[in-house]
Every structure is written in structure tokens, then in C-alpha cells.
Amino acid sequence: MSSTVRKIRMGFVGGGDGAFIAQAHRQAAGLDGRFELVCGAFSRTPENTKRTGAALGLPSHRCYENWERMLEVEAGLAADQRMELLVIVTPNNLHAPIAGKALRAGFHVFSEKPAALNLAELKNLRSEVIQSGRIYGLAHTYLGYAMVWQAREMVSNGLIGSVRKVLVEYPQGWLSEDVAAQGNKQANWRDDPGQSGIGGCIGDIGTHAFSLAEFVAGQQIKYISAMLGSHVAGRQLDDDASMLFKMSGGASGVLIASQVCAGEENPLKIRLYGEKGGLEWRQEDPSTLIHRSIDQPMRVLRSGKGQPWLCEAASARMRLPAGHPEGYLEAMANLYGDLALSILRDLPGHDAPGVPGIEVGLRGMAFIETAIANHHAEAKWSEIPDNLNPGAL
Structure with missing residues (x-):
């Protein structure tokens, strides 16, 4: 940049x-x-x-x-x-x-x-x-990580063929105990519907998994079948969520988000499989993208500024040469960098290219409300409203 x-x-x-x-x-x-x-x-x-x-x-x-x-x-x-x-x-x-x-x-x-x-x-x-x-x-x-953009580009270019299966998970363990009762302020307000909203875990980290799946796959999650739960006595909002989903381009998938997976830190992970192969990315090893092919050995792509096998969007979001891991702060810094470019150039409109905007927020909120409604309903599948005019990053 x-x-x-x-x-x-x-x-x-x-x-x-x-x-x-x-x-x-x-x-x-x-x-x-x-x-x-x-x-x-x-x-x-x-x-x-x-x-x-x-x-x-x-x-x-x-x-x-x-x-x-x-x-x-x-x-x-x-x-x-x-x-x-x-x-x-x-x-x-x-x-x-x-x-x-x-x-x-x-x-x-x-x-x-x-x-x-x-x-x-x-x-x-x-x-x-x-x-x-x-x-x-x-x-x-998490949408600021360079190798997430690399995965998105490889899917868009058809390298793994038409996407058939998407598996995305975000297990955490920090709410395995009643830490709110122990004085943890972050846990306390997150379990208060008046401050947090109707979703607990589903809103806090489930939306990250949801947005990552849509961003990389290049498809909307259209239908979901959800099961939410709370595993700690007295907790008002969900601390665990599992669901099946169907995407607008025909892919099916599974989304797991939980904050009661004892011992876990922040292992957000996505795997996508198409006709020709698959991709895997993990937030705890963000410099690595695994590419599996139906007829070739597995490839391990590594980040690094200027690496010839990386797409332009990924390379532009890297600051360091190969072998120097980039992490969470750099991913967030990429969002700030794209914000800066739009502000300084006085670009028209309300979106900063590369930065999740209001339309991404609408998708996430529709996901939260649909998942909670489906959990409480008898219907097997619920449709996420698709008239929200989702924007592209």
C-alpha cells in the first residue's frame, strides 16, 4: 500500500x-x-x-x-x-x-x-x-488477512472448481466457566440482552464464521438449520451453536461456533472443497494456506510480500518477507489501511473498497436472527432474507 x-x-x-x-x-x-x-x-x-x-x-x-x-x-x-x-x-x-x-x-x-x-x-x-x-x-x-484474500481469489478463479462443501468453525474456551460471576466485565455485558442483543456466541463469533464462509466461497448462505444452547447455569444467551447450511451457488456446509470448548483459544478455521480440490486456512497459522488437488500432491502456500504465486490483493496486504509471520494486528491494520485510502482520496459512496461495510453488517444480523428463530421453530430449514442488497468488498 x-x-x-x-x-x-x-x-x-x-x-x-x-x-x-x-x-x-x-x-x-x-x-x-x-x-x-x-x-x-x-x-x-x-x-x-x-x-x-x-x-x-x-x-x-x-x-x-x-x-x-x-x-x-x-x-x-x-x-x-x-x-x-x-x-x-x-x-x-x-x-x-x-x-x-x-x-x-x-x-x-x-x-x-x-x-x-x-x-x-x-x-x-x-x-x-x-x-x-x-x-x-x-x-x-479476519477478512483482513492476506491469505484469506488469496483463498478467495483461488476460489473465484476456479482453481478448485465449483464449490461443493464448506466447513467453518470457531471454537473458543473462555466462557467454559461462569467468568461473569467472577468479575469478568467482558463476559458480563456479553450475556446481557440489553447490551449484547439477542445473540450470545452466535453474535459474538458466529458472525465471523458466517462472513468468512460467504467471503471466501463467493456465495451467500441461503438456508440454515440451527441448534443453539447454553451450557453454563444461569447464562441468558447462547454459548454454543451448530448448524447446517445451504449456499446460493449450490454448496452445502457446516458452521460451528462455541465459547465453551475448554482449552481452545481462537482457532477459527475454514475448509472448502470443490470439483477439483480444496483449500484450508486457520487463523492460528494465518501465513499458511493449504491447497489440495484431486490429482496432485498437496501444496502449502506461504505468505510473504512479493511472492510470485500470490494474487495482487493478497500481496498488497503483506508487509513482511516470507518467513516473518503476520497476524491479527496486521489483519486489522489492512482494514485501517483501506479506510485511509478511501478517506484521503475522497472516494464517492459509503463503502471503502476492501473494508466490510453496512451490507456485511446486514447479512450478519439477518444470520443471527434467522438462526435463533430456526432454533426455536419446528421448521427444518429457515431462509436468510436475500433482499438486503449485499455489497462486495
Whole structure:
């Protein structure tokens, strides 16, 4: 990716002292030197906001007591001083309200997923996005991995033939015990429907598996048959999900998402099989893409900037030569890099090429609501609405 003339000024809502995901965002945004943190409303607690801002080197007057005040003041600053991009890393229930007001105030938005609490709220936000003319992106970080783009390109070029089978899984183990009762704040709000929405595990990590499957296969998941459950007493939302699915191009598949797989960390994995072969990618070894052929030995493709066997989209998302693994922060940095290019070039429309946007958010929310409804219904299969005008990255 080419260098930029100036840094884009960004602000944060959420992500106070102790918040992992906000720290990852700030590190990723800073990786290529294209962004400058200028303000924030980091916590509902003023002391936390002040402490976080001071640690980040911000002047006290750019550390705001709440996000409403931040948007108001920043919108009134001179054009060459005010925030340009707002990053939202709050609990889910605040994503849409903050994004909508920020868009109306003229700011670009990059939000943690999900984009909203439910599909109705998300459709309203989509109207706000379109009317604003501002860029809106979602932090589906796993879609920033270079070798995920390589897999997508190989499928698109027909290297494995027409896709027949897709297996995608995301098992975690961090909720195997009642860690919310032990004081874990992240677990606590994720099990509160008022803050998290109607989906627990299905919304938190199931949507990552869902989006990855659609992105790499180049097909929509059209029908699902889902089983959700909660394995820890007293838990309000699901912590485990398994489902069969059928895709718009004829492929069938299986999706597993669970946060009670004791001992697991973050082994998001996808396997695709077509008429001529298959592909396999694992998030815990993101530099490797396995290619299986029906009549040739297995190939192991490795990442590395400038490698001749990699597609242009994958190579453009690599910073290091072969043998130097790239990981989660680099994947998120790729999303920030694509955001920067669109903002600096003042591209028309609300999508930043390469960045999951509002349409990806709509697909994910439709998936969550359809899966939960199917689990509670007697119907074997439920159709995910296909009139959401999904966009391409």
C-alpha cells in the first residue's frame, strides 16, 4: 500500500483502561502511520477517560466526559483540527446510536461488530449511512488477512472448481466457566440482552464464521438449520451453536461456533472443497494456506510480500518477507489501511473498497436472527432474507 500525504485524525468512543479490543484497534491503526489519535470518550467513568487519555498522550480538553459532548465539540472545530474518523468500541447496544449521530455530524465511522442490536435498527442505520455520504466500516478483522484474500481469489478463479462443501468453525474456551460471576466485565455485558442483543456466541463469533464462509466461497448462505444452547447455569444467551447450511451457488456446509470448548483459544478455521480440490486456512497459522488437488500432491502456500504465486490483493496486504509471520494486528491494520485510502482520496459512496461495510453488517444480523428463530421453530430449514442488497468488498 502506498504512503499517504498526511495522517487522518481519529477519535475513540469506548476502549478505556483495560479494554483489549480498543488497544488492538489503536495499535493496528498506528501500524502504517496513517492515523493520529486526537480525542476520545473512553469510558462512562470520567476518571477512566482521563487516565486513558493521559496514557495516550492526549490533552485533557480532548478527553470528553461522554460521546455526545465529543461529537458536539469536535464538529465545531476547524476543519484541519477536528476528528475525521470515529472508532466505536463500546458494548453492542451503543454501536448504532453513536454511529448514526456521528454520520449526521459529518464523521466517517469504523465500528466494532455487530453494527446494531437488531435488524430493524440496522436498516435504519443503513439509511443514515447512505444519506450521510460518509464512509462506514465494520471490524470483521479476519477478512483482513492476506491469505484469506488469496483463498478467495483461488476460489473465484476456479482453481478448485465449483464449490461443493464448506466447513467453518470457531471454537473458543473462555466462557467454559461462569467468568461473569467472577468479575469478568467482558463476559458480563456479553450475556446481557440489553447490551449484547439477542445473540450470545452466535453474535459474538458466529458472525465471523458466517462472513468468512460467504467471503471466501463467493456465495451467500441461503438456508440454515440451527441448534443453539447454553451450557453454563444461569447464562441468558447462547454459548454454543451448530448448524447446517445451504449456499446460493449450490454448496452445502457446516458452521460451528462455541465459547465453551475448554482449552481452545481462537482457532477459527475454514475448509472448502470443490470439483477439483480444496483449500484450508486457520487463523492460528494465518501465513499458511493449504491447497489440495484431486490429482496432485498437496501444496502449502506461504505468505510473504512479493511472492510470485500470490494474487495482487493478497500481496498488497503483506508487509513482511516470507518467513516473518503476520497476524491479527496486521489483519486489522489492512482494514485501517483501506479506510485511509478511501478517506484521503475522497472516494464517492459509503463503502471503502476492501473494508466490510453496512451490507456485511446486514447479512450478519439477518444470520443471527434467522438462526435463533430456526432454533426455536419446528421448521427444518429457515431462509436468510436475500433482499438486503449485499455489497462486495
